[in-house]
Amino acid sequence: MTIYSRLRPLAFKLPAETAHDLGKRALRAAGATWPTRATLRYAYRYEHPALEVDLFDTTFPNPVGVAAGFDKNAEVTHALTALGFGFVEVGTVTPYPQSGNERPRLFRLPEDEAMINRMGFNGQGMERVKARLEREGLPSIPIGVNVGKMNSSNEEEAVEDYRRVFDRLSPYADYVVVNVSCPNTPDEFDEASPGHLRTVFETLEAENDADRPLLVKVGPDSPAESLYDLVDIVEEFDLDGIVATNTTTSREGIKSDRREEWGGLSGKPLEDRSTNVIRTLAEYTDLPIVGVGGVDSAESAYAKIRAGASLVQLYTGFVYNGPSTAREINRGLVDLLQRDGFQSVEEAVGADLE
Template structure:
């Protein structure tokens, strides 16, 4: 992290977290944020569900909710980018304050509730997206929808023409009863509708399913069974947690989903367990803040990883730091590719 980025992060951490996030988006829009080439090497180049990645480190959904900074994000060093979540109709989300910085825990709690400008606004921006990047969209459902399962397919149909992949997000804890869609029968029906819509597109795209970290072992088994039979292309493990064990911050009691460092172990154990139940590729997310943690996710069974909350504390310079460090770790352990390392340390987590 250079001096300018250090000063900028320090200033942003002194103001309201949601306002700070808005300023970070503005900085990207106006070209103020640091720019870097995507770091890659023969070891880091990989593919997942047919997507060719320069490196396996992606930006998780939630940072660029409305696809407003697609071009700037492609200059931040990510191997792939996921924007959203996007719902069919615009919605304001939950009342403010709804984002809390847990500095002592290097974490955050959010209860945004899928605040976004809707699929038409997102589709217009995606139509102008950079072509030299891998960009996906997190699909969401409106809070007041009479058919939430249908909402996911609706957003996919509207936006898919300019996407490389899409993610079915039934794991946010901030929309009432949304996580109920992770139940076996409900999830099977939902994914069936999304896959049917995808198959009817002129250019079908990979579909991922994002799951919660708070599932029981039986629930993980159910998710794996449904995923294996559904025709989806992969799983993203995991979203934020409702667990508050071991937190130090004064904001620990706030309602919402917890992300960042406290989630690392929990989410990595879920992905490791899941990887023993499916041959589908898994994207590991939750608590990634260093090259070593990205490497641990891969060794636990992830084919690629994502981060978001760590950027609050490490800035965009963290992206290249992690990809370069991951390259060195793969080299150190004699791996010629990311794929060779996937699952090599699964037993440490199961």
């Protein structure tokens, strides 16, 4: 029995956001000094050459990253590195600090191995994130920065929001993600409409002198036709990849009474839905895909890789499985690759596609 499996029942008695804040505080303390980081690294890091992925002009030591939303303000990138993750996506970062929606706004659904959140882009804003990255230094693994808009912004202001966060934080990022798929921020306009996407991508590419890899994050609830339209625009503006997927508004098959809460559902019930989106995208485009949604084991990570994801990320699976999550997934991935005769993760990407 691991320490986390003993602590989890206690943590799960607390409101979800309180437990999450405590966990983050512990991670921040553990990541703050060299000896504590080294202890974590010794206990949790797992390395194997087959896990390395060369993508976006950098090397990911393994394909298992932390999804956006967990480290919104770049407070625990060093601790997450020591826990053996292959990369961290910081954010969503907005131009100014924002308090997000009223609490409670994060709910666990243990019967479904899921969570519902309607955080609403709470965060400290780009200046504090920039200052922290400067002060604490970048981790040794790649980081992505997920950029977002203020909740109060109209369509025109939103474009300027993305531009400003991109301008401020892209120098620190190995890749940047435009998040146009959050189901729990109040939008006066359709963030994913072709017209808006074109303006956003055009503005960011004009700003992108350093040629930073730029990706877009999509939701899991769009029909294939809309995904194809999106890929066409992504290719038109020469973006570098797609993160699939964000949380779902669907409550199909959910047992918990908490299903009545509004917001985005993540975790196990999202797994197949997001893998299907990855497959649909990968069958249509050669753009790299970062797969996210319900990853909590080597098997679930491997299914996304075989469906076409070059990297995977997780949030909910980390909450349910604790600090050994990355190590266990990576160990299991090496076994699965060997079982199927692949020399590397890269060889297995898209293996299930026709």
